[in-house]
Amino acid sequence: MKLTTPALLDRDLSILSFNARVLSLAQREDYPLLERLRFLCIVSNNLDEFFEVRMPLQMEAYQQGVTSGPVTATTFERVAEMAQALVAQQYQLFNDALMPALAKERVHLVSGNVRTAEQTTWVANYFKREVLPFLMPVSLDPSHPFPQVANKSLNFIVRIAVGGEEKIAIVRAPRVVPRLVQLPPSISKGEQCFVSLTSVIRANLEVLFQGATILHFSQFRVTRNSDLEVDEDDVINLRTALxxxxxxxQYGEAVRLEVTQECDDRLAEFLLKQFNLPPLALYRVNGPVNLGRLIQLPDMAKGDHLKFVPFQPHWPQHIKRNTALLAQMREKDLLIHQPYESFEVVIQLLEEAVKDEQVLAIRMTIYRTGADPRMLRLLQEAVRRGKEVLVVVELKARFDEEANINWAEALESVGAQVVYGVVGLKTHAKMLLIMRREGKVIHRYGHLSTGNYNPKTTRLYTDWSMLTADAHLTREMETVFRHLTSELPIPALKHLLVAPFTLQHSMIKQLEKAQRLAKQGKPARVIAKMNALTDVPLVTALMKAASAGVEIDLIVRGACILPVDLPALKGRIRVRSIVGRLLEHSRVFYFELDGQVSMWLSSADWMSRNMMRRVELAWPIKQPAMQSRIYQESLQLYLQDNTDAWQLAENGQYVPVAQQVSDAAPVACQSLLLQQYHSM
Structure with missing residues (x-):
């Protein structure tokens, strides 16, 4: 099969397709109402990031009239069209399904035209007391130019008449005021009533513009390019530069303008001109600008039947709770399947290492940590107890830069050694290494994970963690840490696969081996689970293997550029996406070649950035019992799912598997695992 220039799927359209699958969760009538609203809001937040990160390149191609290459003026038009359709679907679902259904459950987002007299009075008083002091309208004229508008901030544009003269004014909504407020029970008639800050301001604009006539107004919101550009070769201190x-x-190039559906054309055109945006970048919405802000509502509103039954991650059955973890790790490797099993094991491991007088050193990578301070405090305590603490903090973790800078400064303040990884690469590997003196020997204990050291997301994301005292793995972990601090070349490793050095090459070699065996008529099977598949060399290797007869199943949550419609593939590559209550995040690579099984867990997706521009790890799972468990819980069950699964069709669209097997007994992998672990 000749695959020199395969017609790959568009990455950005595939990302939007994933968000359409997430939006489908907001349509599921078997999901509780407030959870459906939460998924609707998640899509809004996902789209924000899409526009901040992916759309700038598309916009540049459109404005420059680029006609060739993977990103052109035409691809911008296609992406914009799909994004517009997705946003329209969001608001239709919000207005026609979710809000009416919540109203039947006595949960209301009360707009000005349906408030009672008492509610209107309360909102007016709230506005004067809590909002008005922070509002400073700017009437535009030569001495009051169009103000700087921060990324994703909420604003109003108002056309007013003063003494027969028309003016345009801009009002910034204050960020210090809550975006959502619950009305007191005394004026809610036994119901749960909420008002948005947008609605509060809109209802009281006359108070703000006393002496003027309001002719027209609209909310607006601009989204900007949010990629940080720091030339690491030209800075002395990366932390300071970042x-x-x-x-x-907050003030990068604009890529999207959102206004209300009623915004008149004059004001919309005026705003487009101010932000140097084409008409295709204008999004008119039938409801609140920025549905993402309503993600607070599911947490604020009460009603157990409106939310998922809470799930409490369990302490793993195979790990003794009152026995030292280091001692258990000396006996065997320990595997944790999050969030079904608790991440608290990892925190306890770190706490145990901090308190153990024989532990001499702790090494750790930090990518995303969240707001939970426990791990930071434990590392600080380790320094105070005289241990050598090295932390590799990735300062360029997108949208977590400030949090990670704060971590770095807090650790340095107590004397920890903090480095920022390798120049030009992001450190995305997740590993913790503990060095302990036992007699005359230094023993190493390690933790490797497919997910972040973030206690919050470990309750929402599916990931695998492994605690190990394997001398081969832990010595190689030490080698990787040394590379991160010194930037010296990594010597050839026998067990760990490390990007950008050996991971991509090793995966391609495995696929080439499968291809050779298939050509010889020997059985060859590949199953790979990941978040995204966009690396062209790996996609090409997959297609070549399938064309030779290798059976390949790919479980790809998000973007996938691999087409399944090529005749030479003969249906041997099957791509599915699992989208459910939990966010799929684990990466599992499984090869069954002529009866021999090899399996890796990894921090890396099969994306070019992971393979070539990040420090990533994949580690082998060699114990048959562990292989069997991972295979059953992350691969086999996922391939059987007919409830949360979507299949990539030959036309490049995703189709719910449930539509194809309507008469089959339902199988929902996440629900089954939640039930399985809950019953333990």
Whole structure:
């Protein structure tokens, strides 16, 4: 099969397709109402990031009239068209399904035209007391130019008449005021009533513009390019340079303008001109600008039947709770399947290492940590107890830069050694290494994970963690840490696969081996689970293997550029996406070649950035019992799913598997695992 220039699927359209699958969760009538609203809001937040990160390149191609290459003026038009359709679907679902259904459950987002007299009075008083002091309208004229508008901030544009003269004014909504407020029970008639800040301001604009006539107004919101650009070769201190650059992120090039559906054309055109945007970048919405802000509502509203039954991650059955973890790790490797099993094991491991007088050193990578301070405090305590603490903090973790800078400064303040990884690469590998003196020997204990050291997301994301005292793995982990601090070349490793050095090459070699065996008529099977598949060399290797007879199943949550419609593939590559209550995040690579099984867990997706521009790890799972467990829980069950699964069709669209097997007994992998672990 000749695959020199395969017609790959468009990455950005595939990302939007994933968000359409997430939006489908908001349509599922078997999901609780507030959870459906939550998924609707998640899509809004996902789209924000899409526009901040992916759309700038598309916009540049459109404005420059680019006609060739993977990103052109035409691809911008296609992406914009799909994004517009997705946003329209969001608001239709919000207005026609979710809000009416919540109203039947006595949960209301009360707009001005349906408030009672008492509610109107309360909102007016709230406005004067809590909002008005922070509002400073700017009437545009030569001495009051169009103000700087921060990324994703909420604003109003108002056309007013003063003494027969028309003017345009801009009002910034204050960020210090809550975006959602619950009305007191005394004026809610036994119901749960909420008002948005947008609605509060809109209902009281006359108070703000006393002496003027309001002719027209609209909310508006601009989304900007949020990629940080720091030339690491030209800076002395990356942390200082990034902190300075963060201040400019709020005012990057505009890529999207959102206004209300009723916004008149004159005001919309005026705003497009101010932000140097084409008409295709204008999004008119039938409801609140920025549905993402309503993600607070599911947490604020009460009603157990409106939310998922809470799930409490369990302490793993195979790990003894009252026995030292280091001692258990000496006996065997320990595997944790999050969030079904608790991440608290990892926190306890770190706490145990901090308190153990024989532990001499702790090494750790930090990519995303969240707001939970426990791990930071434990590392600080380790320094105070005289241990050598090295932390590799990835300062360029997108949208977590400021949090990670704060971590770095807090650790340095107590004397920890903090480095920022390798110049030009992001450190995305997740590993913790503990060095302990036992007699005359230094023993190493390690933790490797497909997910972040973030206690919050470990309750929402599916990931695998492994605790190990395997001398081969832990010595190689030490080698990787040394590379991160010194930037010296990594010597050939026998067990760990490390990007950008050996991971991509090793996966391609495995696929080439499968291809050779298939050509010889020997059985060859590949199953790979990941978040995204966009690396062209790996996609090409997959297609070549399938064309030779290798059976390949890919479980790809998000973007996938691999087409399944090529005749030479003969249906041997099957791509599915699992989208459910939990966010799929684990990466599992499984090869069954002529009866021999090899399996890796990894921090890396099969994307070019992971393979070539990040420090990533994949580690082998060699124990048959562990292989069997991972295979059953992350691969086999996922391939059987006919409830949360979507299949990539030959036309490049995703089709719910449930539509194809309507008469089959339902199989929902996440629900089954939640039930399985809950019953333990």
């Amino acid at each position: 902190r300075e650059e963060l201040a400019h992120r």
